[in-house]
Amino acid sequence: MTALGFLHPGHSAEDDYPRIEQLLGSDIRLDVVHTETGEDVHRVEALRAMGTPQLLAPAVxxxxxxxxxxxxxxxxxGSFALGWExxxxxxxxxxxxxxxxxxSTSFGFAHALREVGVRRVAVGATYPDDVAGLFADFLRAGGAEVVAVRGAGADVVTAAEVSAWGEAELFALARSADDPSAEALLLPDTDLHTAAHLPALEEELxxxxxxxxxxxxxxxxRLADRRVNAPALGSLFAREPLVQV
Known part of the structure; x- marks a missing residue:
C-alpha cells in the first residue's frame, strides 16, 4: 500500500480525491487533511498567507x-503566489x-507539462486577472510558453462558488480559455471539480x-516513485513516464 498525503485548504472539491483514488484502481491510499484558509478570497497577500509553515503545521x-x-x-x-523561488x-x-x-500543486503542473511533452499552454483560471498572471509567470519560470490566459477579470469568485460549478460551467471555462496554438490547457483552481470529466474535456478540445x-x-x-496507468484520469495518466524522480 502506498499512502499519499494532501494538505487541502478548506472543504471545496475535496471529494475529487476519493473519486481519483477509485479510478487509480491500485493499492494507493489518498489521505486528505484540511488546513485553515482564513477569508475566502483570491487576493495575493491572503493566498501567500495560506501556506505559511505555522498554518500548515497541524495538518503536516x-x-x-x-x-x-x-x-x-x-x-x-497558495504556492505560485510566492513566485518560483x-x-x-x-x-x-x-x-x-x-x-x-x-x-505543491503548482510544481505538479510544471512537472506534468514535461510528462506530456508540451511547452505551449493556455490557462483557464477562476482567479482575478492579477492572480492568473502570477500563475502564468510561475509556468514561464518553469520553462513553459504561455500563449493565452483567461482570468475572471474583476469578478470575485470564491472557493465556495467555484466548487458548486457543474459540467456546463467547467466546459464553458475550458472552451473560452483554449487557444488554437496551445498544446495543452491548464485549469489550475483546486476548487474545481474536474476528476469526472477529464477524458471528455480532452476529447472536446x-x-x-x-x-x-x-x-x-x-x-x-511521482514523489513516491509510483507510475499508474489510469486513462480515465486523462492523458497525463496514460503515458510512459518522462519525468524521473
Whole structure:
C-alpha cells in the first residue's frame, strides 16, 4: 500500500480525491487533511498567507503520523503566489516538517507539462486577472510558453462558488480559455471539480487538459516513485513516464 498525503485548504472539491483514488484502481491510499484558509478570497497577500509553515503545521503532523510517503500542498495559488523561488522554499520547509518528499500543486503542473511533452499552454483560471498572471509567470519560470490566459477579470469568485460549478460551467471555462496554438490547457483552481470529466474535456478540445486535483495526485505518485496507468484520469495518466524522480 502506498499512502499519499494532501494538505487541502478548506472543504471545496475535496471529494475529487476519493473519486481519483477509485479510478487509480491500485493499492494507493489518498489521505486528505484540511488546513485553515482564513477569508475566502483570491487576493495575493491572503493566498501567500495560506501556506505559511505555522498554518500548515497541524495538518503536516497529522499526515506524518498517518505514514504518508509523500506530501503535497494541494493549493495552486497558495504556492505560485510566492513566485518560483518562494514556492521552492515553501516545499523544502514542508519536506523538513513532514519528514518525506514534498511538493505543491503548482510544481505538479510544471512537472506534468514535461510528462506530456508540451511547452505551449493556455490557462483557464477562476482567479482575478492579477492572480492568473502570477500563475502564468510561475509556468514561464518553469520553462513553459504561455500563449493565452483567461482570468475572471474583476469578478470575485470564491472557493465556495467555484466548487458548486457543474459540467456546463467547467466546459464553458475550458472552451473560452483554449487557444488554437496551445498544446495543452491548464485549469489550475483546486476548487474545481474536474476528476469526472477529464477524458471528455480532452476529447472536446483535442489536446491534453491538466487540472489541479489530477496533477496534485500525479505529483504525489511521482514523489513516491509510483507510475499508474489510469486513462480515465486523462492523458497525463496514460503515458510512459518522462519525468524521473
Amino acid at each position: 503532523e497529522e499526515l506524518r503520523l498517518s505514514g504518508a510517503e509523500a506530501v503535497v500542498w494541494a493549493c495552486t495559488a 518562494g514556492a521552492r522554499d515553501q516545499v523544502r520547509a514542508l519536506a523538513r516538517a513532514a519528514g518525506t518528499p514534498a511538493s 483535442g489536446k491534453p487538459v491538466l487540472t489541479a486535483a489530477q496533477v496534485t495526485v500525479w505529483e504525489a505518485l
